[in-house]
Amino acid sequence: MTLQLRYAAISDVGKVRKDNQDSGYAGPWLLAVCDGVGGAARGDLASSTAVQQLRNLDDPPEPEHTAEELVSQVAGALHRAHDRIAELVEHDPALSSTSTTATVGLFDGEQLAIGHVGDSRAYLFREQGLTQLTHDHTFVQTLIDDGRITETEARYHPHRNLILKAIDGQREAEPDLFVVPLQAGDRLMLCSDGVCGVLDDGRIADVLTGGSADYAAVELVRASLEAGSSDNVTCIVADVVEAPADDAVDPDEVAEPQLVGAAAELRRRRLFKGHRSGDTGELEPIVVDDDAEGLPAGAIPDDPLDPDIREALRYAPRSPRRFVWLRRVLVIAILAGLLWVAAAAAWSWAQRQYFVGVDGNVVTVFRGLNTSFAGIDLSTPYMRTDLAVADLPTYDARQVEQGVTQSNLTDARHYIDTLASHAGTGAE
Known part of the structure; x- marks a missing residue:
């Protein structure tokens, strides 16, 4: 193994969406981007589930392995992601509309085995030239392939988001599988369509031309948002560099794997769950001191009020409430104000459509x-x-x-x- 990866991953919810349904992972041996589809059907759950299965590939390769074995590992991981999503759908039928794209690259020190389903993309930037490694599984891509529309027209096509292949746990998607030989100086970029859907190849190449992997990843996300991306934006950039000798490796400089997007957010939620999956459990009973009025521990003292006094207090006339009408007027006024604000906001939003x-x-x-x-x-x-x-x-x-x-x-x-x-x- 003569090469290694220096990587950076970033994911942003974007300017329009309420939640992030993208998930990404970058490690020494694995790069993966998954874009969840489903909205209310939990696309975030689909993408994070897929990434959690794929990240198990992030281990050093077996000695004397072949390219076919590397590709087989990627295919197996995508199949396991399909099976895991199928289990979730079986447990909760409300998830039957969820799915995710998957673009994954498994590195072995010399080459990258790529598995691809959907419209997330992988690019190779080599010697100032950009190459799109993956082929979109979308309706507009079929129109481009047939010569009916151009790449520019595809960006504004009303059906540009129609995906023909995805991992949904119901229909086994046949992934694209292939191997890309690498060399020192290469720069890899994996992204969701929140990036490639608004940035053309020229703009992507400009960003990838200089700076570190961290800089390029952040700049691609920033440029995508400035270009008007209405989707979640996820990007992974990895530089292929010469691997140092074993005795020259500083353990403090070894990069930790990076988990971003929905996969990282859902993982944090699980880590901070309360006792019994959110239940705080039962509180310990309060014990009365043994010396309190000679009562044994745990005993409840008698009601200090005389029964006749307690009955009189129960049925005693209460003072009439003051300013009841004013409170009602204020409540009505507040509700009317909220309705007016909501109507004004709705009208203002409609005028921007x-x-x-x-x-x-x-x-x-x-x-x-x-x-x-x-x-x-x-x-x-x-x-x-x-x-x-x-x-x-x-x-x-x-x-x-x-x-x-x-x-x-x-x-x-x-x-x-x-x-x-x-x-x-x-x-x-």
């Missing part, structure tokens, strides 16, 4: 929500184009007639440009 639809047979950008309430449309035309629906291919025309939601006005303009490039081509 855009979709591309049809107004008078003309492709138009609408501001608001693509729906109605009590017969009232919750959107208004914002920008009319000179693009007629009749000029669009059948597929695009149907999509626009139904309304295609966009993240922001810039995305809407990009989508209009894509429609314009399709107009008159006759493509279905």
Whole structure:
């Protein structure tokens, strides 16, 4: 073994999502990124479960092993991740919609065995050139492969998040498996689509050109968020360097494995659970002192009040409450204020939403929500184009007639440009 990895991993929940459904792991022998899918169905649980299974690969390779054996280890770990998620789904059917991508690289000192399912990616940066090692298992990738759309158009396609392969515990996904020979000076990058979905190859290469692995990982996450990523963002960068002689290794400089994202968060929650999985247990009973009024330990003293006095106090008239009407008015006013604030916030949010639809047979950008309430449309035309629906291919025309939601006005303009490039081509 002549090479080793110097790595850094970072994961950010992003600017839109409430929780992080990405998980990542970086160690001396293993790099892995998993992007959970499922939202309320606990995509975070799927990705963290997969990473916890994959991280068992992070051990020095067996002597005299072959590339086929290395690939077989990766395939076995992905299969075990599938089986573990299947167990979770069987225990809780509410998780049946959960799944995760997985991009994993197993290192042996000379080469990297890669296993890949989904749309997370692995890249190799070598001699100022960037190579995408993995191939996305997505619907838009099939359109790119068929020459129907370009890479740029794929970034704004309404079905860009449709994954064709994932680890879901129900259908065994056939992973892509292959080996990449490495050399000193190489830089590896694994990421979730929160990075590669908004940064093109040129921008990724610019970031990977200089600085340490730590710097590159942080900068890729920062650049992704600045570029408008609406997803969780996870990135692992690993530099391939010459391995020092055994007697030159400083134990204090050996990097610890890094666990990031949902896998790290869920692990912390388990570590800090209370007694009996959150139950604080029973409190010890309070013991009365033996010398207290001559009572034995543990005895409860008699009620100090005379029964007649206790009865009189029980039925004694109470003073009328003061200012009851004022309290009620204040409660109503507070509730009305909260409702007004919520309505104002909802209206403000709706005015920042855009979709591309049809107004008078003309492709138009609408501001608001693509729906109605009590017969009232919750959107208004914002920008009319000179693009007629009749000029669009059948597929695009149907999509626009139904309304295609966009993240922001810039995305809407990009989508209009894509429609314009399709107009008159006759493509279905």
